[in-house]
Amino acid sequence: MIDVDLYKAKKLYPFQEKTVSTILDELAENGVDFNLLYQLPTGGGKTVIFSEIGKQYIERNQKKVLILTHRIELSVQTSKQLSAIGVSNKIINSEVKELPNQHEYQCFIAMVETLHNRLNDDDNFIKDIGLVIVDEAHYNSFRKIFQYYQNCNILGVTATPLSSNKALPLKDNYNKLLVGESISGLIEKGYLSNADTFSYDVNLHGLKIGTNGDFTISSSDTLYSNYFMQEKLIFAYEEVSLGKKTLIFNAGIETSIRVYESFKKLKHPIRHLDSTFSDKDRKEILKWFKDTPDAILTSVGILTTGFDEPSVKTIIINRATRSLTLYHQMIGRGSRKLPNKDQFQVIDLGNNVRRFGLWQDYINWQDAFKFPDRFLESRISELEDMEFEVEYEFPKGYEKFIDTATLEAFNIKERYHLHIDNGDKGKKAVEESLENHFSVILSSAKDMDHGFEILGFLQDHIEHRLKHYTKCISKSTDNYFKYLLETYNRQLSQKIRTHIHAS
The missing domain is CATH 3.40.50.300 (P-loop containing nucleotide triphosphate hydrolases)
Incomplete structure (x- = not known):
């Protein structure tokens, strides 16, 4: 709109x-x-x-x-x-x-x-x-x-x-x-509505991280479409936002449709909208949302930008995200000020507040601009990574040309703790990881050039796995991680040159 x-x-x-x-x-x-x-x-x-x-x-x-x-x-x-x-x-x-x-x-x-x-x-x-x-x-x-x-x-x-x-x-x-x-400054001067945030603890086990660094849509749909998550969403809505104009953000279309069906059964006034809708249908749904005081609109990413409906009273984040930008975009949809609206509600069902802090909190944007890696790493806490044990999810189609099952079966944290328990050096887990990656490259590569191409495809997965290893080490630093990653890739490259014939 x-x-x-x-x-x-x-x-x-x-x-x-x-x-x-x-x-x-x-x-x-x-x-x-x-x-x-x-x-x-x-x-x-x-x-x-x-x-x-x-x-x-x-x-x-x-x-x-x-x-x-x-x-x-x-x-x-x-x-x-x-x-x-x-x-x-x-x-x-x-x-x-x-x-x-x-x-x-x-x-x-x-x-x-x-x-x-x-x-x-x-x-x-x-x-x-x-x-x-x-x-x-x-x-x-x-x-x-x-x-x-x-x-x-x-x-x-x-x-x-x-x-x-x-x-x-x-x-x-x-x-x-x-x-x-700042957000707090605009609130104090009367330009934005203030957010009253309600956080509900959610077990995020099962979520996987994709190549873009955020939780994948498929793993999010699996988690948020289940009965217990739907029940938690309905409970939160009825406790905080019953009768108020509400906008629900989901990670995937499957989840949004399930939300629509669950709320419809309870006779709540709800519509579903996603990017597959025609312009005509989209305009009709948004007009209904504008004109209906207690309307609920469940959607995916289509309304995070280019959408403005000041009468929204509640934002429900029915998803987890590792993107601070998306977090602010979603909550911002409810922040428009009206003569009779100086406050709105935010319901967090993805532990996002724990991850990023409150929407109104001060953020050092200069630090984010100059040192983006450090800034993001500091906000995705080690405690959270250890708690959720997020897995890496390969992009669709990778399984057709590399043995992703062999890679997914290897758990570097389990190997690390096994070696420590046996009195060995934890670094052995890295050596085993390297052999695991190379075995997949060796079994899939047609020649040396193809081997290096596969190594390029695996960079995100290698980085993700080594980050899990560094979480096990109490004194790990950014410089150590960079050294570890460079050494790992150098050794893999040497193995490719030694064991895979040129074209």
Whole structure:
């Protein structure tokens, strides 16, 4: 549901006016080829702020502005706000193949994939751009556009300055982070509603970690679709949110459908929505949700961004996540302030508060920007990893070309403790792990090159396994882990060269 408030010009709050001036001054002082990242919590008015920045930049520099989004809803509401404040603009969607009349526009809004296709055909598709603004800048898909605008300023805007891919930190593309108002500050000044959080302990045994570092959808569906989890969800809803407009976030479609069925049996007013729905059905469901005071909407990831319904009274996180960005996006959907709403409820059914702290808690975003690995590791505590014993789940299809069953059968922690109990060195578990990985490479590789290709595929699994080993060692450090990983890969590479023939 698009934020229709953005269809008319909005008067900036004092902190928003100050932010616009600060950002424009930063860009002016540092010249072209300077990239700035700006952080502001969900609900702080990022669209209003960067629209005004675009307007004033055009007036100051007599150059055009390009705004990148990842959802069509975000493109539309940005275009509406720009039009409302007098900036002529055009949305570049899949139907726009050429721009013969681009001199008529001061600003362009584009979906990243669409623009990338146009720039592949013509790298001068949009001319005279001086500033590129990236909405939801934590998504890595935007990076592919940057190569075309190396002599421009780039302004990234996000609520959480953490890359969606830990291997591609935002500091690689942005020179500086500017931190805006904190969540607690916006609450105190009356711009956001406060969150009253209710946490229910959940046994997360059985969850597996995927290659993106978060719990997999399949293992989450298995856990959250069972009878006991459904009962806990219904109990929590009826205890905290009965009769209130409620938005439920799930990890997978299977879980959301089960939630819908369980609530429907109890005559609660509920609808289900996921990414497979048509635009017509989606609009109808969101209109029902808006117009029904005690509505319950169960969904997957489709409403984490580009959705605005201020009348939501309760957010239920019916999933576990290791993504701080997703955690803030979900809770942020309930934070919009209304004259009769200065507080909303958060029900946590995934031990997420234990993992990340309360939504309102202070976060050192500069630390997250400069040292993302250290920042994330510190928030996923050792205690939690030991408690949940999360497993690694291979991407679908891997079992077709490597023996994943042999890898899954090996437990490095069990081997470590076995050797310690027998009076041996725990490091023997690493040696056995290396032999386990190599046996799978040897049995699957057609030749040496193929062996190295398989080793590349196994990097996430190797890293995950060695991290489990370092959890067993009381004095393990980041440097030791890096040394261990490099040594492990070097020894595996030597075995491949020695025992697998070249093509």
